[in-house]
Structures are given as C-alpha cells and as structure tokens.
Amino acid sequence: MKHLLTLLCSFAIASLRSPLRGSIRFAMLAVSLCSALVSSFAAEQRPNILFLLSDDHSYPFLSTYGSPNVKTPVVDQLAAEGMKFHRFFTGAPQCVPSRATLMTGRSPVAARMTRFSAPLPRDEITLPELLRDKGGYYAGVCGRSFHLDGATKIGEAAAQVFKEHELKTFASRVDFLNTCSDNEVAGQLAAFLDKKPADKPFFMWANFSDPHHAWNAPAEFRPDPASLVLPPHLPDLPGMREQLADYCAEVNRVDRTVGTVLAELKKRDLMDRTIIIFCGDNGMAMPHGKGSLYDPGSNVPFLVRWPGVVKPGGDSRSLISGEDLAPTLLDAAGLKPGAKMSGVSFLPLLKGEKHTPRKHLFVERGPHGSAPVQADMTNAGYDLARAVRSDRYKFIYNCTPWLPYSPVDSAGGQAWKQMQEANAAGKLSPGLSTTYFKSPRPVYELYDLDADPGELNNLSGKPELATIERELRAALAEKMILDWDYLPLPDLMEGAGSVKKGKVKGKK
Structure with a gap:
C-alpha cells in the first residue's frame, strides 16, 4: 500500500x-x-493496545520489583521485554476516581468523579472514545466492573434518576462491553477479537478482580506467612502475616490469569503488534494502603511492553501520574490528547528519547463506597484530603481530620484488630501508634520519603523544611485552583511563607 x-x-x-x-x-x-x-x-500503522488492570495492587508486589513475597513470572516477563516503572501513581487511592483519571487524562476532581457512586459525566471524553473516533480503533472493555457507569447498589430512587437521565454511558463509548469474572477475561478477549473488523487496530481494557478483597485464592498460591518481609508501616503481628499471605496469594493468582489472556494474543500472532500495559488501579486494602494518601495507597505496578519501540529491560524511576496514561497512548497512536486533558505524554521516555520528568504529581481522596454518612463512621467510608508528591517529599492536606483512621475493606480482619489491641496495650512503636490512632489526625503532614519511606514521621511545621513545605503547599493550591476543586485551599501562610501581590512567596 x-x-x-x-x-x-x-x-x-x-x-x-x-x-x-x-x-x-x-x-x-x-x-x-x-x-x-x-x-x-x-x-494500519497504529499499534493495538491491551490495557490490563489489576485491582487493589500496591507497588512493589511483583517479583520483578524485587519483592520476595510474591511469584509473578508472567508479568515479570512483560517487564523483561519492556519497561517497568517504580513511581507510577494513580489519581486516587480508590477504584472509581482512579479509573476516571486513567480514562480521561484528568484528575478525579476535574472530571467530577470524587463521589464513589457517580457515573462519568457524558461530556468527559475518554481514551477509548478518542481512539475509536479519531484513530479508527475498535474499542472494548471487559472483566471486572470498570466502575464508571455509577454504583449499582444505590437504591430504587437513585436508580430511577440514572435511567431517566441516561447517565450510564459506556455502552455508547466503546464497541464491545462485557463484565465478567477473572477466569472469563481471556474468552471475552477472544470474542472481542473475533468481532473486530480486519482493517482496524484495537484497544481493549481488561479488568481483573484480583488482588481485591475478599481474599480467597486457593492454597496453591499462598506463601508461608512466616517467610514474608513486612514493610515498615505494617507491624509484625501474627494476624498481619496471615492477611498479607492471603493478599500475596491473590497477586500470584492474577499473574496466572494474565497468562491466559496473553495466550490468546499469542495464538493470534498479535504479541509483536500490540502495546501491552499492566497496571494496578490503586493500592492494597491494608493499613496505609487503599483509601490513604500514603504511597502504598496509590503507588502501583506499571509496565509497558511495545516491541520495536520500547527496549527490553527498561527501568524508570520518573514520577508518572495516572493522568499521563491517556495522553501517552493517544500519542503512541499518532493522535492529539483530548482538549481537557491535563496529563502529559511520556512517550519520549518509552522511546528512549529526551524526557522532562514531572516535578510534582497529585492524589485526591473523597468518599468511598455508596454508604450514607453515619455519626460514628471512620475515614474508611468518608474522607476529604489531597496530596502532592515530589521526588523526595510528600505533603498531605486533611480536610476531615476529626474522622478516626480505619483501613478500607479490611477493618474487620485479624490484622487491624490485633493492631488495635497492641496499641491499647502500648505495644506499638510511637510512629505506628501516632499514624494510625492519633485523633484528631493532623491537618497537614509532610514526609521525607528518602529518610522515612514508611511515612511515619510527620515533619510539617519544622523550620528547617519551611521552604520545601511552602513550595509543596503552593503547588497543591495551584492544582486545586486549576481543577476547580471544591475544598478550601491549604493555608499558604501558616509555617509556609507569606502571600504578596497575589503570588505565593517562594513559588517559582
């Protein structure tokens, strides 16, 4: 031709x-x-794209990252044949807003998706739509619920509003839409590819439930709890080891499931003509993870395999935001980003070309689940907070500090119960006790991530870090203003310099 x-x-x-x-x-x-x-x-020249999304999957829980707790040979091979990223952060530590960011290239706040039960607004244009309408792609979604058509358990009255105003829109955003269990994803990919016109490239977003709670993987996938290496933010308690083993079993199982999906591509000779991305949607449902603005809540595995473009064995520690995924894949397809996208393409990094890394990235926290507010609730169900992260430091702004901390999804498990008992008995270290049980929680938190990777020593207000805190507060305020955030801005004067002539002192 x-x-x-x-x-x-x-x-x-x-x-x-x-x-x-x-x-x-x-x-x-x-x-x-x-x-x-x-x-x-x-x-014809545009690459196929397969986006594989695991659920509640924290970095570094893949053996390619050096984690001794899991065995993930299938995903490790993808990393060996492409590039792995150590510092990819989702837009939120929860599935709904995080997925909204991945699909729109915008923050959850900007996309109006901080309320967990909300459907994605019709005027927010998604990655698969742009690939389909501008690039001629055949686009599909399969697997676990993609979470962007609104919650299902919302009551009859709310469901009627969804129906009357036609708020469920994803059937019109893609050519193929089918939710299913993890063990059916490979079959759904086959059905999708059978329907794809021969002259079109494809985009498929395949979702997995693992390693989402409840943890029920068979014993064959479960490591010995005694063999596990615990991170500094998790106390070494018997219940913690048991639950972490349950979680690792789910990670091991999703690795095998991914293998069945890749086998379908291999059977059709599509592996070398397809960009394959493996990513987590947010962090693990353990303390400091899912629902929190600490790194384990939003720092997730992220791998890209693209034969002929991404050199095998790539390894990046650049800060990458979930907002950057959609612009990058559109760039890879030779298309411009959506008009409202705030993410930045990192295609040059994938190609081994000159790349300007991010100075900051941002994570938000809003309501979780669809349960109504209750007088005795914890921050697991409802919390309003924002964070900004640089290479070395993180600043967290808590707008509902009076709500006591509780882990999302796993508060009823033995790990959290034993932590509560240990704290009551004075057996937790000061850092752990303050982080999880101090009430009210601090409005402002600042962490030196090089010296304190577990984020257990709050440095906010320290005079020696005033310049750094001032810069991070100003960066967060700028993001909140540009995203039309509904929360009040953080104090730009308290311990962080002064404001003169409309400019934040110290802001570049």
Missing part, C-alpha cells in the same frame, strides 16, 4: 500542474483516493 500511495499522490500532483481539464478531473479523483489511502495506511 505504501508504494501505491506514493504513486497516486505523485500522479495527482503532476496532473494538477497539467493544463488539460481531464487531467485536473483525474487529479481531483486521485487526491480524494490518496486522502482515503492515507487514512487507511495511518490506521
């Missing part, structure tokens, strides 16, 4: 220069055909 395209375009140009009317008519026809062939040729 490339040679035919060159020949037709050359003849069209020559005919336009000819004084003969017939030649001009033919030239116009040739130009029209040339344009159609250009579009067809461009579509």
Whole structure:
C-alpha cells in the first residue's frame, strides 16, 4: 500500500500542474483516493493496545520489583521485554476516581468523579472514545466492573434518576462491553477479537478482580506467612502475616490469569503488534494502603511492553501520574490528547528519547463506597484530603481530620484488630501508634520519603523544611485552583511563607 500511495499522490500532483481539464478531473479523483489511502495506511500503522488492570495492587508486589513475597513470572516477563516503572501513581487511592483519571487524562476532581457512586459525566471524553473516533480503533472493555457507569447498589430512587437521565454511558463509548469474572477475561478477549473488523487496530481494557478483597485464592498460591518481609508501616503481628499471605496469594493468582489472556494474543500472532500495559488501579486494602494518601495507597505496578519501540529491560524511576496514561497512548497512536486533558505524554521516555520528568504529581481522596454518612463512621467510608508528591517529599492536606483512621475493606480482619489491641496495650512503636490512632489526625503532614519511606514521621511545621513545605503547599493550591476543586485551599501562610501581590512567596 505504501508504494501505491506514493504513486497516486505523485500522479495527482503532476496532473494538477497539467493544463488539460481531464487531467485536473483525474487529479481531483486521485487526491480524494490518496486522502482515503492515507487514512487507511495511518490506521494500519497504529499499534493495538491491551490495557490490563489489576485491582487493589500496591507497588512493589511483583517479583520483578524485587519483592520476595510474591511469584509473578508472567508479568515479570512483560517487564523483561519492556519497561517497568517504580513511581507510577494513580489519581486516587480508590477504584472509581482512579479509573476516571486513567480514562480521561484528568484528575478525579476535574472530571467530577470524587463521589464513589457517580457515573462519568457524558461530556468527559475518554481514551477509548478518542481512539475509536479519531484513530479508527475498535474499542472494548471487559472483566471486572470498570466502575464508571455509577454504583449499582444505590437504591430504587437513585436508580430511577440514572435511567431517566441516561447517565450510564459506556455502552455508547466503546464497541464491545462485557463484565465478567477473572477466569472469563481471556474468552471475552477472544470474542472481542473475533468481532473486530480486519482493517482496524484495537484497544481493549481488561479488568481483573484480583488482588481485591475478599481474599480467597486457593492454597496453591499462598506463601508461608512466616517467610514474608513486612514493610515498615505494617507491624509484625501474627494476624498481619496471615492477611498479607492471603493478599500475596491473590497477586500470584492474577499473574496466572494474565497468562491466559496473553495466550490468546499469542495464538493470534498479535504479541509483536500490540502495546501491552499492566497496571494496578490503586493500592492494597491494608493499613496505609487503599483509601490513604500514603504511597502504598496509590503507588502501583506499571509496565509497558511495545516491541520495536520500547527496549527490553527498561527501568524508570520518573514520577508518572495516572493522568499521563491517556495522553501517552493517544500519542503512541499518532493522535492529539483530548482538549481537557491535563496529563502529559511520556512517550519520549518509552522511546528512549529526551524526557522532562514531572516535578510534582497529585492524589485526591473523597468518599468511598455508596454508604450514607453515619455519626460514628471512620475515614474508611468518608474522607476529604489531597496530596502532592515530589521526588523526595510528600505533603498531605486533611480536610476531615476529626474522622478516626480505619483501613478500607479490611477493618474487620485479624490484622487491624490485633493492631488495635497492641496499641491499647502500648505495644506499638510511637510512629505506628501516632499514624494510625492519633485523633484528631493532623491537618497537614509532610514526609521525607528518602529518610522515612514508611511515612511515619510527620515533619510539617519544622523550620528547617519551611521552604520545601511552602513550595509543596503552593503547588497543591495551584492544582486545586486549576481543577476547580471544591475544598478550601491549604493555608499558604501558616509555617509556609507569606502571600504578596497575589503570588505565593517562594513559588517559582
């Protein structure tokens, strides 16, 4: 086709220069055909995209990252054949707002998706829509609920509002939509590929439930609890080891499930013509993880395999935001980002070209689940907070500090119960006790992540870090303003310099 395209375009140009009317008519026809062939040729050159999303999956819980707690040979092989990222952060430590960010290239706040039960607004244009409408892709979603058509358990009255105003929109955003269990994802991918027109590239977003709570993977996947290496933010208690073993079993199982999906690509000889991304939607449902603005809540595994473009064995510690995924994949397809996208393409980094890394990234926390507010609730169900992270430091702004901390999804498990008992008996270290049980929680938190990777020593207000805290507060305020955030801005004067002539002192 490339040679035919060159020949037709050359003849069209020559005919336009000819004084003969017939030649001009033919030239116009040739130009029209040339344009159609250009579009067809461009579509043929666009890569297929398979986006694999695990659920509640914290970094570094893949053996490719050096974690001794899990065995993930399938995903490790993807990393070996592509690039792995150590510091990819989702837009929120919860599935609904995080997925909204991944699909829109915008923060959950900007996309109006901080309320867990909300459907994605129709005027928020998603990655699969842009690939389909601008790039000629055949687009699909399968697997576990993608969470962007609103919660299902919302009561009859709310469900009627959804129906009356046609708020469930994903059936019109993609060509193929089918939720299913993890063990059916490979079959759904096969059905999707069977329906795909031969002349179209594809985008498939395949969702997995693992390693989401409840943890029920068979014993064959479960490591010995005694063998586990615990991070500094988790106390070494028997119940903690048992529950962490349950979690690791789910990670091991999703690795095998991914293998069944990749087998379908291999069978169809599509592995070398497809960008494969593996990513977690947010962190693990353990203390300091899911629902929290500490790193384990939003720092997730992220791998990209793209034969011929991404060199095998790539390893990056650049800060990457969930907002950056959609612009990057559109860039890879030769398309411009959506008009409202705030994320930045990191395609140059994937290609080994010059790349300017992010200075800051941002994470938000809002309500979780669909339960109504209750007088005795903890922050697991409802919390309003924001965070900004640089290479070394993190600043957290808590707007509901009076709500006591509780882990999302796992508060009823033996790990949290034993932590509560140990704290009551004075057996937790001061850092752990303050982090999990101090009430009210601090409005402002600042962590030196190099010196304190467990985020257990709050440095907010320390004079020696005043300049750093001032810069992070100003960066967060700028993000909140530009995203039309509904929360009050953090104090830009308290311990963080002064404001003069509308500018934050110390802000570049």
